[in-house]
Amino acid sequence: MVANFPKLKAIVAATAAMTALCLPFGSAAQVLSADVLLQDLAQAEASEAAAIDRELQALWARSGSPSMDLLLRRGRDAMERGDLQEAVEHLTALTDHAPGFARGWYERARVYFEIGLYGPSVADLERSLALNPQDYNAIYALGVVFEQFRQPERAYEAYQRAKAIHPHHEEVSSALERLRPSVEGREL
Numbered sequence: 001m002v003a004n005f006p007k008l009k010a011i012v013a014a015t016a017a018m019t020a021l022c023l024p025f026g027s028a029a030q031v032l033s034a035d036v037l038l039q040d041l042a043q044a045e046a047s048e049a050a051a052i053d054r055e056l057q058a059l060w061a062r063s064g065s066p067s068m069d070l071l072l073r074r075g076r077d078a079m080e081r082g083d084l085q086e087a088v089e090h091l092t093a094l095t096d097h098a099p100g101f102a103r104g105w106y107e108r109a110r111v112y113f114e115i116g117l118y119g120p121s122v123a124d125l126e127r128s129l130a131l132n133p134q135d136y137n138a139i140y141a142l143g144v145v146f147e148q149f150r151q152p153e154r155a156y157e158a159y160q161r162a163k164a165i166h167p168h169h170e171e172v173s174s175a176l177e178r179l180r181p182s183v184e185g186r187e188l
Contacts, residue, residue, distance in 0.1 A: 034059055038134055041166055049168035060103050060135065068098045075107055079114075087111045095124075102131035106138045118145060136162040140172050147179075156183040 034056065041052045063069050075090035091108035098104055109124035122145055128138045143158030156179045162172045 034134070038165065042164075044168070046168045049166070053166065053169075057137075060132065063094075063098050063101045063103070065098065068094055068101060068104070071097070072104060072107065075104075075111070079107075079111060084111055084115050088115070100131060102128045102135060102138075105131065106135060106141070109138070109141060113141070113145065113148075118148060121145060134165055136166040136169060136172070139165070140169065140175070143172075143175060147175075152179050152182050155179060 037052055037056050037059065041049060041056065044052055061069075061072065063072065071090050071094040075087045075094060078084070078087035078090060088108065088111050091104060091111060094101065094104040095108060105124045105128035109121045109128060112118070112121035112124060122142070125138055125142045125145065128135060129142070132138070139158050139162040143155040143162065146152075146155035146158060156176065159172050159175045159179070162169060163176060166172065
């Protein structure tokens with residue numbers, strides 16, 4: 001039977017190569033890429049940090065599934081339009097169908113915060129950070145929630161953790177400056 005297909009090995013090899021190229025971005029490669037980018041970010045100058053941040057955000061926004069990426073985009077679009085209920089619906093569908101996708105949990109946490117549902121927001125941030133503990137935006141968001149709960153020490157700790165990962169994050173730097181006097185005290 002194989003004798004009838006003299007180029008079978010070449011066809012199988014070409015098919016395997018095309019399949020590998022067409023598969024969603026592999027999670028092992030994604031982790032490796034994120035680790036390299038995070039190291040670069042920690043050592044980057046301020047002028048380079050924004051580009052590295054954009055790369056990380058783009059990487060973390062890829063679920064590996066076009067359908068899940070569509071749900072994420074629809075949720076974000078609904079947020080931008082101010083339709084928070086629709087955003088929750090899309091992002092809930094995303095977290096239901098892709099529970100291992102950290103960005104879905106983070107985005108839904110943002111919507112919950114905007115609605116004033118702080119408990120669910122914290123739960124989603126915790127889930128997001130369990131999946132991606134290096135997501136400095138999720139850590140920053142947790143700090144914002146702690147500030148809302150009037151827990152400046154915990155907020156300050158979260159902001160310090162985010163700053164250790166992304167030293168040039170402007171919102172984190174501003175938050176640390178704002179809270180420093182109340183947490184560390186004032187110089188005499």
